[in-house]
Amino acid sequence: MRAPDNPVFAKGDVLLAVENVSLGFGGVKALTDVSFDIRKSEIRAIIGPNGAGKTSMLNCINGFYYPTEGRITFKGVKRPKMRPYEAARGGIARTFQNVALFKSMSTLDNIMAGRSIKMHSNFFWQLFRHGPAMKEEVEHRRFVEEIIDFLEIQHIRKTPVGRLPYGLQKRVELGRALAMEPELLLLDEPMAGMNLEEKEDMSRFILEVNQQYGTTIALIEHDMGVVMDLSDRVVVLEYGRKIADGTPSEVKGDQRVIDAYLGVAH
Amino acid sequence: MLYREAGQFKTNYVADSAIFPLRQDRIGLGLIIIAAYALAFLGNSFLLQAVMIPFLVFSLASIGLNILTGYTGLLSLGTGAFMGVGAYACYKLMTAFPEVNVIVWIFVSGFFSAAIGALFGLPSLRIKGFYLAVATLAAQFFLQWCFIRIPWLVNYNVSGALDAPLRTLFGTPIMGPNATPQTRYLVVLTIVILLTWLASNLVHGRIGRMWIAIRDMDLAAELMGIRPLQTKLLAFAVSSYYCGVAGALLVFLWYGGAEYDVFNINQSFFILFMVIIGGLGSLIGSFFGAALIFILPIVLGIVLPAIMSPFGISVGADVIEHLRFMIVGALIIFFLIVEPHGLARLWQIGKQKLLVWPFPY
DSSP states (O other): OOOOOOTTSOTTSEEEEEEEEEEEETTEEEEEEEEEEEETTOEEEEEOSTTSSHHHHHHHHTTSSOOSEEEEEETTEEOOSOOHHHHHHTTEEEEOSSOOOOTTSBHHHHHHHHTGGGOOOOHHHHHHTOTHHHHHHHHHHHHHHHHHHHTTOGGGTTSBGGGSOHHHHHHHHHHHHHTTOOSEEEEESTTTTOOHHHHHHHHHHHHHHHHHHOOEEEEEOSOHHHHHHHOSEEEEEETTEEEEEEOHHHHHHOHHHHHHHHOOOO | OOOOOTTOOOOSHHHHTOSSOSHHHHHHHHHHHHHHHHHHHHSOHHIIIIIIHHHHHHHHHHHHHIIIIIISOOOOSOHHHHHHHHHHHHHHHHHHOTTSOHHHHHHHHHHHHHHHHHHHTGGGGTOOTHHHHHHHHHHHHHHHHHHHHOGGGGTTOTTOOEEOOOEEETTEEEESTTOOHHHHHHHHHHHHHHHHHHHHHHHTSHHHHHHHHHHHOHHHHHHTTOOHHHHHHHHHHHHHHHHHHHHHHIIIIIISEEOGGGGSHHHHHHHHHHHHHHOTTOHHHHHHHHIIIIIHHHHHHHHHHHHHGGGTOOOOHHHHHHHHHHHHHHHHHHHHHHOTTOHHHHHHHHHHHHHHTTSOO
16 A cells, blocks of 8 residues: 655645534534644544534534535635535545445455545446456455455455454454545544454554554544544544543543543532 | 365466356356257257247346346336337337348347436435335336337337337348247347346446445445446446346347237336345346246146146146146245345355365355
8 A cells, every 4th residue: 555645735734624613403503613623644533422423523524414604624625515425536534333334245345345436447348347447456456455464354355244243344344444545534433342452453553554654544432542542632522512622631631521521510 | 076166276366356266167157058059959949939038038137127126226116118118229220220230229229228227217316215116116107108109119000019020140030920939049048148248247346346335335335435326327227228138139039029018017026026036136146036937837837737647636727827826926935935135145055065065164
């Protein structure tokens, strides 16, 4: 794999900026006036108690929802209202809280499906599975095999993912997102429901993706140990509002965060 | 013991991503194709005309519906109508331009049903499941209405029926009253093999993965950058192309002539049952489904009297007819209980068991 090289955006520049974003569904306000930014090549954690609006935030970023107010700037350009596939083509990949793999396909095909946007051979060659179509298939297979090696899932290459245990499914889902060579990778609770060993593996993969390929990562996670160890900066949401933003140690000491998690004495 | 994976090493990605990675499978497929061609010279005209030609035609239509319903997960009840579009388009084309070979027109007529199919596939962006089935039902009724009400489609023929004109290939009649079942069988077989091969290439490549992605998890597919509308419309178009060609073959190379009512809603259901029983999302399942639903009743009609007569039981043709329905119905339920994923899944399990036989795993 090679890092997506974009000379305009060096490490540390703002890759994605969320400015005064509000999101409402009828009378329910999921997000209220949230602003933060994600810088190139950092690991940015979004945390908060249940129902704080973390997943809604990710859904806004990758185009499932369009904010009712405020704006999202990606790579310095204000984003128009867009469909999720347009966000994907713009370089935003994502994994889901509850695994959303293509269950009947093998691990290999799932990750190959993640390469769909990179494949361009036309319908005619696809019909004959020959010439450019086959050449492209092999080229991308090589790339996918690198991801498979990286995630250490060689042994389940041809297993339909529906039959895999949960931890491995999460890993395949990460692989599928990586296949898109994203500039921004959104991980929605990548370690939910995992045991310690699986969490350690997943943490290692996240760090390696970030360090080797310089991929910017935004992750939602409930395991505070993981969040504090992995992330460069943390943004804390509660009831759809931002209550803290900063390095893990700053956030950890913030009284409002402690109150949000532990409750306040009345 | 002959069916083993051992010793067949793949040393490059082309070999590893082959559609039939196992040498034994490739040999088996070759033998089946040779046998199918040999049947043209060994089988009698009843076997070819009443069993094999319709079996192949229905298999082709099932492949078409399977691409849409099995691979892309979009339920359609318009199959009969899309077959009709192919048949009527083929009729118009070959009577308007008789100098062009009819084989060309059979393939071209599929494009007309592809266009109509894509048009009626537009609602699929917003609705799915039963609701989409109802939307395609509109196609079924509307198109059938067109077949009845637009006399231009049958060249103002007073009977309102399509009839197969005499057409030749290399001087041999392949269509019309003078064409023998043998030549028609060979033409149908070649077309079905060619189109099955193309379908198999499609579903095993990028496009097939996009279809399955839409079926399995459409939200995630969209997040992979897969455009839902284009992918679904492509499935509708390809599916309807296959149905259209099947429809043209059905009228002109099997029946020799037909009226609008062969493309009614029953035909749509008939093909849908074949796809479900054969196996959703499987090309070989389309053949199995067509065999079970179409050939099995014929076989029973011959076999039942034969096994009853030695016991001195002589039954009337009507009783045999009833028994046929009962047995086929019971078998359909039996197979669906044993393997809800269809005969193709049973076939796959059987092959996997055979690979490690006599050991359980």
